[in-house]
Amino acid sequence: MDLEAAKVIGAGLAAIGVGVAATGVGNVFGSFLQGALRNPAAADGQQGRLFIGFAAAELLGLIAFAVAMIILYAV
Amino acid sequence: MSAAAEVKIDPMHQFQIESLGGSVLDGTPFHFTNSALWMLIVLGSILFFMWGGMKRDLVPGRWQAAVESVTGFISGMALTNIGPEGRKYTPWIFTVFIFILFSNLMGMMPFGIVDAAHPFTVTSQFTVTAVLAVISFSIVLIVGFWKHGFHFFSLFVPHGTPGPLLPLIVPIELISFMVRPFSLALRLFVAMIAGHILVDVFGYFIVNGINSGTAMGYGISLISFIFIAGVNALELLVCAIQAYVFALLTSLYINDAVHLH
Numbered sequence: 001m002d003l004e005a006a007k008v009i010g011a012g013l014a015a016i017g018v019g020v021a022a023t024g025v026g027n028v029f030g031s032f033l034q035g036a037l038r039n040p041a042a043a044d045g046q047q048g049r050l051f052i053g054f055a056a057a058e059l060l061g062l063i064a065f066a067v068a069m070i071i072l073y074a075v
Numbered sequence: 076m077s078a079a080a081e082v083k084i085d086p087m088h089q090f091q092i093e094s095l096g097g098s099v100l101d102g103t104p105f106h107f108t109n110s111a112l113w114m115l116i117v118l119g120s121i122l123f124f125m126w127g128g129m130k131r132d133l134v135p136g137r138w139q140a141a142v143e144s145v146t147g148f149i150s151g152m153a154l155t156n157i158g159p160e161g162r163k164y165t166p167w168i169f170t171v172f173i174f175i176l177f178s179n180l181m182g183m184m185p186f187g188i189v190d191a192a193h194p195f196t197v198t199s200q201f202t203v204t205a206v207l208a209v210i211s212f213s214i215v216l217i218v219g220f221w222k223h224g225f226h227f228f229s230l231f232v233p234h235g236t237p238g239p240l241l242p243l244i245v246p247i248e249l250i251s252f253m254v255r256p257f258s259l260a261l262r263l264f265v266a267m268i269a270g271h272i273l274v275d276v277f278g279y280f281i282v283n284g285i286n287s288g289t290a291m292g293y294g295i296s297l298i299s300f301i302f303i304a305g306v307n308a309l310e311l312l313v314c315a316i317q318a319y320v321f322a323l324l325t326s327l328y329i330n331d332a333v334h335l336h
Contacts, residue, residue: 048156048323055320059258062265069268073087 007071014068021061028053082282086275090199090268110203113195117178124177145173149322156326157333164329167214171207172322178203179267179314183307198317199267201260208259211325215255219332230335259324266317270310277303 032050036043094106128135128142135143149169153161175198182196197203219227231248232241277299284296 048152051316051320051323052327054316055262055324058266059262062262062269065269066261066265 007075011068011071014064014071017064017067018061021057021064024057024060025054028057082279082286084276084279084283086272086279089193089195089271089275092195092200109195110197110200113178113181114197117174117181117197120181121173121177152323153326156323157330160333161326161329164214164218164326167211168322168326168329171211171325172318175207175263175321176315176318179318180311182267182271183310183314196267196271198263199271201264204260204264205256207263207321208256211259211328212256215328215332218329219335222333223335227332227335230331233336255324255328259321263317263321266313270306270313274303274306274310277306 028050032043032046032053035046092108092110094108095112096107099105099107125142128139130136130139132139146169149172150162150165153165153168157164178197182194182199184194186192186194219230223229230252231245233244233248236244280299281296281303284292284294284299286292
């Protein structure tokens, strides 16, 4: 297998991580909504924590994206 | 399909830093770049926005209400996350928030229909976001060591950690502390890059579809256009969320330095 083909396959594999992070972000917001609908009075106070969880889950997907870009353009 | 009319997809071109004219000082590598130009434009728009709302009327007009809602939002965030000491750190948190928000939004502006005025997203450069993150991290370190001295290292030992677990917990806490500036900078920069690449690639799809002149090409262009409108709306949301997340995490890290867990 030549290097170009290996690069494209590697970038595609790295893109799997983005999809997995998408399920993580969905899980964060879904769980927040589940809790918020049971106790709407407490929901507004937890918005900061919601976005901390969102940021932590999203970061890993963005790192996977950065790895894909590095494989495609910088290697 | 005529291959000659096809436009080559090159989504990374928009992030290139170019010199606008010669060296600022003769014989030095210092140039006035498009990044510097757009930083000045961002600064100008922030000044315009803030000055328009700083009339201090007793009954605020629309503009003053808009500015006050932004400042109130940030000072409220500092107050809930850091406590009463948060007032001291509000200026930096507000600076970070408004700079990131405005440079993200200016990068999304559709000035690109005039070729020379193509917007440059300042926050799509790792150097810019890294400087912001390093300043935030430095504030954490300086405040932590200033207030607590060497007791600041107790940040790496959570309350009630059993003794045998210490050799495991302390390195993990240390790594998660040291990686903070990188994660702050990387998150903002990659989120901006990813959004702009997505919009750019679908923009090329529209152009190539119309150039192909076939019915399927027109169909793809139409679908891409509808998709790109939705993605642009999402990107505006991401611009605001990334600015909010950066400011929120900065205030949380400062809270760690002020209160030590």
